[in-house]
Amino acid sequence: MMNPTLRKKDYKGAIDALLRLQETYNLRVSDIADGHIGRNKTSAPLQATDCFDIGLKAWQVSTSENVCEWMAEAEDRLTKDTNYLLPDILTQSIECSMQMEQEEEEEEEEEEEEQFEDVRALLSRVLKLDPDNVYANQKESHLRRKLKTDMTSKNYKALCRGEDIGVQSATNMFCRYNHNNKPRLFIRPAKEEMLSNEPPVVLFHDILTDTEIDLLIAQAKFKLKRARTIPEGNAPAVESKIRISSIAWLYNLGDKMGLHSVLPRVQDYTGLSTDPQSTEKFQVANYGLGGFYNYHVDDDVTGIEPDKRLATVLFYLSEVEAGGRTVFPKLGISIPPIKGSAAVWYNYLKNGDPNFDMLHAGCPVLLGEKWASNLWIFEYGQEFRRRCGLTRDDIY
Structure with missing residues (x-):
């Protein structure tokens, strides 16, 4: 439930910011809910309604696993005044659990960087024989863009956390x-x-x-x-x-x-x-x-x-x-x-x-x-x- 002292736009912005921090700095849901940001303790623990709202927003910008974690945290923080949320929390937990099962199946089929090598080698052979092959050119371009995008995002988050990614000498x-x-x-x-x-x-x-x-x-x-x-x-x-x-x-x-x-x-x-x-x-x-x-x-x-x-x-x-x-x-x-x-x-x-x-x-x-x-x-x-x-x- 939105804090009555905040404008709706500000409240949504605060939720966006928390999810952004969580993803970039690998923060745990329980730590954020307790008011722990990194090594620092704030005076702002979250209530069940806050965790529920964050979980709903996470559907749009995060993984279903993260949604489930926020819903579980919301359930743990229920009080007599907020117990009315339990049916909605359980419904969202079912939805995200089902989505997680689907994502796990897709992950098993997902092509990781090292698995691309065989595909790229085959594409290289095709393009050497037929440089104008439309299918091979499209697939090669797709793989190149995917690798480039994934690596940029991975490096960005690691560098934000102060990690050495071994690029500079x-x-x-x-x-x-x-x-x-x-x-x-x-x-x-x-x-x-x-x-x-x-x-x-x-x-x-x-x-x-x-x-x-x-x-x-x-x-x-x-x-x-x-x-x-x-x-x-x-x-x-x-x-x-x-x-x-x-x-x-x-x-x-x-x-x-x-x-x-x-x-x-x-x-x-x-x-x-x-x-x-x-x-x-x-x-x-x-x-x-x-x-x-x-x-x-x-x-x-x-x-x-x-x-x-x-x-x-x-x-x-x-x-x-x-x-x-x-x-x-x-x-x-x-x-x-x-x-x-x-x-x-x-x-x-x-x-x-x-x-x-x-x-x-x-x-x-x-x-x-x-x-x-x-x-x-x-x-x-x-x-x-x-x-x-x-x-x-x-x-x-």
């Missing part, structure tokens, strides 16, 4: 003080942590001061609105379940007292122009419990922006009690939010093509809240700062 990682031959950085050099060499992903530590962070959040707090995403085809921006956060846009940051040195500092650190015509306005984002941004790339495929988003600078404006990492599923990179730091990467290769290896995501916030800020640097103005490759193969 530690030999390419290093930390250093770097002055980039900039006078200001001879006094206070950049603290640079190289997370990936090809493609380059850098984490700059202490790029923002606490005072600057407080000013950014203060400027944004009263302008926050629900974040939207732009569908394909240049349609108007809409609220979307793949991005749960609130954002605010800050204009003319260089004119604001206490923040005028941020853009010049970014220019010194990255070597890229941050003149007004070379950067988008600052975007400040707030993620509450369960807030996240599903995996995506930052290149402007809609053509709405006046220029390509050549590079992304992602500032972390707060620590997060648990969750909230930035992860790159194809690169095996997982960045915990460190207050005052900024992650920087290129969205385009030197040959001008989008770099889809830079697929990244903001993981769900497990505890606390997350403040972050994006600055996108356009291609305009970077002609002599990040030169194009001389050949199509010169990409980094």
Whole structure:
């Protein structure tokens, strides 16, 4: 039963967030119901009605096994006041148990990655004999898409939990003080942590001061609105379940007292122009419990922006009690939010093509809240700062 102090939309959003956290971080139903989130104990145990509502929602977004677990938890928490729910709980338990039987049968027939090898070998033989074979081409394309999608999702969840998926080689990682031959950085050099060499992903530590962070959040707090995403085809921006956060846009940051040195500092650190015509306005984002941004790339495929988003600078404006990492599923990179730091990467290769290896995501916030800020640097103005490759193969 919905809490009377909550709007229906907020209540549904809270249930979505709990199920998202459960799936991403492998949380147990009993722990969530008791108010245990990870290693932390909250003061919000769930009632039978809450567990029942979550179980109903799980039909849409989760497995039947998870539905059964929530229904069992709801039954365990019944009281005299909520005993009227028992027939509905038992009905849903029967339904999910029957569905589980069916899913188990399908799982036995499901093709796992290692089982694909024989099929792909046969398809390869067919295509070698007949490259235009329609059936073989369709099947090969289907298997390739399935493997790619499954691996991206698997890597995303593992990286959100802080697990090492063994993609990045530690030999390419290093930390250093770097002055980039900039006078200001001879006094206070950049603290640079190289997370990936090809493609380059850098984490700059202490790029923002606490005072600057407080000013950014203060400027944004009263302008926050629900974040939207732009569908394909240049349609108007809409609220979307793949991005749960609130954002605010800050204009003319260089004119604001206490923040005028941020853009010049970014220019010194990255070597890229941050003149007004070379950067988008600052975007400040707030993620509450369960807030996240599903995996995506930052290149402007809609053509709405006046220029390509050549590079992304992602500032972390707060620590997060648990969750909230930035992860790159194809690169095996997982960045915990460190207050005052900024992650920087290129969205385009030197040959001008989008770099889809830079697929990244903001993981769900497990505890606390997350403040972050994006600055996108356009291609305009970077002609002599990040030169194009001389050949199509010169990409980094």
